[in-house]
Structures are given as structure tokens and as C-alpha cells.
Amino acid sequence: MSDQFQGIEPMVYKSKINVPYSWWAGDTASKFYITLRDEKKITGTKCAACNKVFLPPRKVCPSCFTENKEWVNISNEGTVITFTVARCQFAAIPSDKKVPVIWGMIKLDGADTAMLHYLDEIKPENVTIGMRVKAVFSEERKGTIRDISYFKPV
Amino acid sequence: MAKRVAIVGTGQTFHKSHRPDVNGQELINEAVLRALADADLKMKDIDAIVIGNMDHFEGINYVDCWSVDGSGGTMKPIIKLTTGGTTGCTVAIGGYHLVGSGMFDKVLIIGWEKNSESDTTGAITTAFDPVWDRLVFAGAISGLAAEAQAYIARYGASERDGARVSVRDRKHAMNNPHAQLRKEVSLEEVLASPMLADPIHLLDVCPRSDGACAVIMASEDIAEKICPKPDWIWATASRHSYSYLGDADYGRLTSMREGSQELWKKAGIREPRKELDVIELYQPYSFGGLIWIEDMGIVGPGEAPQYIWDGNTDMGGELPINPSGGVIATNPIGATGLIRCAEATMQVMGKAQGRQVPDVNFAFSSGFGGCWWTDMILHGNKKPN
Numbered sequence: 001m002s003d004q005f006q007g008i009e010p011m012v013y014k015s016k017i018n019v020p021y022s023w024w025a026g027d028t029a030s031k032f033y034i035t036l037r038d039e040k041k042i043t044g045t046k047c048a049a050c051n052k053v054f055l056p057p058r059k060v061c062p063s064c065f066t067e068n069k070e071w072v073n074i075s076n077e078g079t080v081i082t083f084t085v086a087r088c089q090f091a092a093i094p095s096d097k098k099v100p101v102i103w104g105m106i107k108l109d110g111a112d113t114a115m116l117h118y119l120d121e122i123k124p125e126n127v128t129i130g131m132r133v134k135a136v137f138s139e140e141r142k143g144t145i146r147d148i149s150y151f152k153p154v
Numbered sequence: 155m156a157k158r159v160a161i162v163g164t165g166q167t168f169h170k171s172h173r174p175d176v177n178g179q180e181l182i183n184e185a186v187l188r189a190l191a192d193a194d195l196k197m198k199d200i201d202a203i204v205i206g207n208m209d210h211f212e213g214i215n216y217v218d219c220w221s222v223d224g225s226g227g228t229m230k231p232i233i234k235l236t237t238g239g240t241t242g243c244t245v246a247i248g249g250y251h252l253v254g255s256g257m258f259d260k261v262l263i264i265g266w267e268k269n270s271e272s273d274t275t276g277a278i279t280t281a282f283d284p285v286w287d288r289l290v291f292a293g294a295i296s297g298l299a300a301e302a303q304a305y306i307a308r309y310g311a312s313e314r315d316g317a318r319v320s321v322r323d324r325k326h327a328m329n330n331p332h333a334q335l336r337k338e339v340s341l342e343e344v345l346a347s348p349m350l351a352d353p354i355h356l357l358d359v360c361p362r363s364d365g366a367c368a369v370i371m372a373s374e375d376i377a378e379k380i381c382p383k384p385d386w387i388w389a390t391a392s393r394h395s396y397s398y399l400g401d402a403d404y405g406r407l408t409s410m411r412e413g414s415q416e417l418w419k420k421a422g423i424r425e426p427r428k429e430l431d432v433i434e435l436y437q438p439y440s441f442g443g444l445i446w447i448e449d450m451g452i453v454g455p456g457e458a459p460q461y462i463w464d465g466n467t468d469m470g471g472e473l474p475i476n477p478s479g480g481v482i483a484t485n486p487i488g489a490t491g492l493i494r495c496a497e498a499t500m501q502v503m504g505k506a507q508g509r510q511v512p513d514v515n516f517a518f519s520s521g522f523g524g525c526w527w528t529d530m531i532l533h534g535n536k537k538p539n
Binding site for chain 2: 023
């Protein structure tokens with residue numbers, strides 16, 4: 001293999017693809033984010049047939065394909081279902097977050113599904129599955145998932 | 155094992171330039187619910203799903219999985235097919251293969267696009283070869299413009315001939331409540347609209363749309379139980395290739411000529427001009443409406459302008475083309491080919507309301523993609539032999 005380039009000048013073309021996006025949040029996500037931004041409330045949708053409460057809210061129940069018309073308030077407190085600690089500062093981690101960054105799947109009281117978010121105000125070695133946590137809202141809220149700043153131990 | 159296949163229901167959204175009220179999943183859901191209602195079926199009746207849209211347009215790669223809230227595909231066999239501009243026709247042909255194989259009885263087919271979410275030309279550029287074509291590429295319209303220039307030079311056609319096609323499609327769109335652009339234009343308005351790339355004026359080309367379409371196919375064992383007058387698929391053809399931009403026979407669409415000859419042979423059609431009753435052509439710009447119907451064999455080379463000036467392809471003419479207003483009126487790209495299919499189905503079923511062509515026996519629908527590839531479907535009101 002050491003002579004694979006013998007007599008060859010490999011040509012490489014470098015390029016970037018520039019495709020700017022703007023995604024419409026849609027009817028369901030918009031309701032959730034407006035309520036979060038303006039009222040500091042976490043809400044979900046409920047399937048009238050299965051009684052399941054979805055967070056993030058889903059417009060249609062994936063199990064029975066009925067429209068989830070009912071909105072319910074969900075507690076700011078919940079339970080850590082699982083978590084991990086990121087130790088490398090990869091580009092995908094927002095620049096304002098410095099490792100170690102703790103991610104948790106948090107099932108809030110009143111929801112049947114967990115949501116992905118950050119854990120903070122706790123050392124990584126002290127996080128446990130099953131621990132109780134509470135949402136800390138951002139001072140300046142813009143209608144994104146980061147209007148919740150992170151979850152901290154209760 | 156091979157089964158005959160029919161379309162038993164269709165649904166589409168009301169297409170707009172921007173649909174800020176819904177995200178992609180919710181848009182898909184609108185079309186799916188309408189198709190299920192049209193066929194009087196429930197989601198649990200669906201055995202498999204085929205979905206497609208344009209790569210990079212929404213920047214979501216695993217659309218088959220991501221879309222399930224809208225498509226109903228949770229824990230069902232669902233695959234994504236994407237072939238550029240032909241996507242909407244390719245998903246229909248893929249669904250036809252699934253049902254025709256005998257392995258699935260009822261298949262839901264979805265095409266969708268939220269064109270408003272990205273830069274169309276930036277995304278389309280990614281379809282072209284990075285070493286040869288991309289560095290000197292001038293966008294999607296320029297290739298079409300080169301085709302039109304070559305056609306005009308070869309057959310002595312004019313910009314007015316192209317404009318006449320646009321006037322027709324925009325007039326037809328007035329009859330279609332789902333169309334995005336519903337405004338009649340005059341020949342003079344088309345010719346006076348801004349020149350985008352010689353000889354294509356703004357009013358010669360399609361818009362960008364947000365929209366979705368869904369079609370349900372069923373095997374011959376159950377099609378007539380679901381729908382008293384299903385739309386039978388007589389034949390399909392696909393011609394895909396990669397053309398370096400300099401490879402094409404500019405002024406002729408080789409993929410359309412070869413594909414349509416295959417279609418006519420499979421169905422035993424000798425004179426498509428007389429035997430077809432309506433055409434829903436994936437025609438993103440006016441000159442395609444001249445060139446490509448010659449490649450289909452509707453008329454001979456260079457004869458399309460006179461045929462169209464004589465009103466033969468208008469509503470009430472010998473062979474109406476694009477009663478829906480076609481792509482020039484509505485273009486959610488990944489859905490566009492499937493809208494052609496659904497509109498042809500509605501013509502066969504007699505459900506096309508204000509845009510209905512009387513007594514449709516055979517209808518033709520197609521898809522077209524930017525590197526000169528073409529997909530097509532022959533629809534009929536009788537069960538194929």
C-alpha cells in the first residue's frame with residue numbers, strides 16, 4: 001500500500017454547500033413554545049383514546065393515529081430516567097456549554113414520555129437515575145427549548 | 155404472484171408558497187387524512203408506506219422515520235424514495251411495485267415538500283457532479299433554458315409558442331381550488347415578464363410551493379371492494395441516468411421518448427394522440443409543454459406549437475393537458491409528480507369536479523428531473539388484461 005500514489009497526483013476539490021434553512025415550528029410546537037415563553041409553563045398533548053400524555057407534544061397519537069386535541073399542564077418537576085456526561089467539547093455542543101455537560105432524559109410529572117435536556121447545579125458524579133429534578137427557566141425567553149435553561153436537583 | 159394494481163383514493167393539501175401554520179409532519183398529515191377519507195379506509199388498514207421528498211430541501215435526512223406522526227407509519231413498513239424532481243412519480247411507481255408483487259394489499263404513497271424552508275437552488279446544486287458541473291453551474295433554470303434555445307433553433311419555434319403554453323396552464327389553474335397560483339395571464343403579460351434566462355420569462359416557469367399529496371393503491375383482490383370505480387395502473391416506465399450537463403441532446407428529451415415508447419408498447423397503444431384522453435405532464439416550464447409532447451409521440455417533431463395554438467390541449471380540446479394548471483401553477487417538488495398522478499386518477503374516477511375532462515378512458519401522468527430523467531404512469535378506467 002505504501003506505493004499506492006506512485007506516479008499519481010491525486011486531485012482533491014474542496015467545497016462547501018450553503019443551504020440556509022428556516023423551519024416552521026408548526027401548529028403544535030408553536031402552542032408549546034408560546035406558552036413556555038410567555039407563561040413559563042410546560043404543556044403536553046393528550047390522546048383521548050390511549051390517555052397518554054406526550055412531551056414533546058405530538059399532534060397525532062403515534063399508536064392509534066387519532067388527533068391529540070387536548071392540552072394539559074405538566075409539572076416543572078420530574079424524574080431522571082437516564083443520563084450521560086459529555087467530556088469532549090464537540091462542535092455539536094452549544095458554545096455557551098462547557099464540558100463536562102450533563103444530559104438527562106427527564107420524565108416530568110404528568111407526562112408519559114421523557115424529554116431531553118441539560119442537568120446543572122450538580123456535579124456529574126452525584127447524578128443518579130431516579131433522582132428528582134426541577135426546571136430552571138431562562139431569564140430571557142425566545143420561544144425555544146432553551147427557554148428552559150436546565151434542570152436542577154429538587 | 156404478480157397482481158394488477160389500482161389507485162383507490164387520493165388526497166392533497168391546499169398548496170401555498172408558505173404554510174407557516176404547519177410543520178412538515180402536520181402538512182403530510184393533511185394529505186394522508188384526505189386520502190384515507192377519499193378511500194373510506196382507516197390507518198390500520200394500511201399495510202406499508204412509501205414516502206418521498208427532495209434531498210436537502212428541509213435538511214431532514216430520515217424522513218421515513220421523522221414523518222410518522224403525519225404519515226401514520228409508526229411500526230409499519232415505511233421506506234423513503236427520492237429521485238429529485240421525479241420523486242413524486244417514483245414513489246407512485248414504488249408503491250405499484252409493492253402491491254404488484256403481491257406482498258402488500260394496500261399501500262399508502264406520500265410526496266411532500268416545504269419549499270419555503272430552504273434555498274431551492276442551493277439544494278438542487280447538490281444533485282450535480284462536484285468535480286465537473288457544480289463549479290460552473292448556474293442553477294436549475296439555466297439547463298431548461300438551454301433546452302428551449304436548442305428547440306427554438308432546431309424547429310423555428312418562438313418565445314410566443316412557449317408563452318401560449320403558460321397561458322393555457324394558468325387558465326386551467328382557475329378551475330383547481332388546490333392550485334397555488336390562480337390568476338389568468340395574457341400572452342403579452344408572459345412576454346413582458348422579467349427574463350430569467352433566455353428565452354425563459356418569469357411567467358414561463360413554476361413557483362416554489364409548500365404542499366403534500368397522498369395516494370392509496372390496492373391489489374386487484376380488493377380494489378373494487380374499496381372503490382367502485384378505481385383507477386387501474388396499466389403501465390409505468392422510468393428512465394433515469396446521470397447526464398453531465400453537456401451530454402444531453404438539447405432540444406429533445408430522450409428519457410421521455412424512450413419511456414413513453416415502453417408505455418405505449420406495454421399497453422398496446424398505437425396512436426397516443428387519439429387513445430389518450432387527458433395528460434397531467436410534469437412540466438416545470440412552458441417550453442417543456444412543446445418539446446416533450448413531441449417526444450411522447452402526440453405530434454411529430456416541430457409540430458407542437460401549431461397543435462397547441464389550435465386549442466387541442468385546452469379544456470374542451472382534443473387532448474386536454476394539465477387541467478389542474480400543472481406545475482406552472484403549483485410546485486411542492488417532492489409532491490409534484492404525485493399530484494400529477496392523483497390528478498390523473500381523479501380524471502379516471504370522474505372526481506375532478508370543475509376540471510373534469512369528460513369520459514376519460516386513458517390518462518397519462520409523469521415526473522421530470524433536472525438531469526433529464528423522466529418517470530411516467532398510464533392510468534385507465536378498465537382493468538388491464
